[in-house]
Amino acid sequence: MSFQLRREEILDGDSLKAMLDESPARAAQAILIAAREGVLDAQALLGQILLDGQGIEQDQPLAVRWFEIAAQGGHLMARNMLGRCHEHGWGCSADASVAAGHYRLAAEKGLDWAMYNYANLLATGRGVAEDQAQALGCYRRAAELGHAKSMNLLGRYLEEGRFCPRDPAAAVEWYKRSAEGGDFRGQFSLGAVLVEQGRIEDGLVWLRQAMLNGNQRFLQISARRLLNAPQPLLQLLGEDYLKHEREMFG
Incomplete structure (x- = not known):
């Protein structure tokens, strides 16, 4: 029997993550439904499970597309994950300069993971000019956020x-x-x-x-x-x- 959700039963991001830990395949279907209904957390989460092949067939190019959709809606972790995909060539061509742009946008909005990833590029001069002072500042801000x-x-x-x-x-x-x-x-x-x-x-x-x-x-x-x-x-x-x-x- 296929798993189905009615519109009124669509779950939020935290609930979907909890379901993912318990039943990846069942959660993947719920995540897909919620993502199609415009739930930002679900769109970002769909990108992640497509990237990892968790509960769903792995499809990295499609993962990038869902990260793009969520990022355009303002989801900061999805923006950060776009950076990761472009940095490592997951589902797209590797391009550290494009990755740096995504990290910087999310970092400027206050995401600690993006600060860390952007700092790593600044510290090594990948995709951006090496700038140790700016890298240190990013690490410090992220550290202060925990x-x-x-x-x-x-x-x-x-x-x-x-x-x-x-x-x-x-x-x-x-x-x-x-x-x-x-x-x-x-x-x-x-x-x-x-x-x-x-x-x-x-x-x-x-x-x-x-x-x-x-x-x-x-x-x-x-x-x-x-x-x-x-x-x-x-x-x-x-x-x-x-x-x-x-x-x-x-």
Whole structure:
């Protein structure tokens, strides 16, 4: 039996997301109906599930189209996702300059994720002229809005004194907030700083947490760093990182 919704039963974005966690295929049909009825959150969510192939056949070009529709209606995350698609070539030609334009528009409207993504392009000179000072400003604004990944990067600028006065104490505080916010790079940064301060056991707790949460590239790079550390405990942890990477990603 096919799943159907009457017009009066169309759900809002939060309800659709909750349904997606429980039953992706059923939710996909509800999302499609709501998107066609003009629900902005549903249009953006339809773009996401088409991009990922979650509960529906993957169709990245169609995902881009739905992100465009939602973005034209003022949906900031859809605008940010348009940037992601253009940055990585998902369903469209890769073009960092187009991506930067979408990120900038959403960032100017106050979206933390767009600030972070735009800052990444500014920091690396992809699609825009490299501008470390502006990148730092974007990371700072996103961090102040609670964006955990930006908190870690802001901490790095402060720790190294890059394009700002060096402030190790503030860096540790941002690393702590990032780590507690669930960012695995922030967890690694905090753990590394605590180890340097002589708080080995406290540092190892966060380094192990980062290992459990990290992606494959992070695990590989961090393992090399740990294996080259002077402390035997960190070298052993580096071996654990490599073991965990093999178990998780083959």
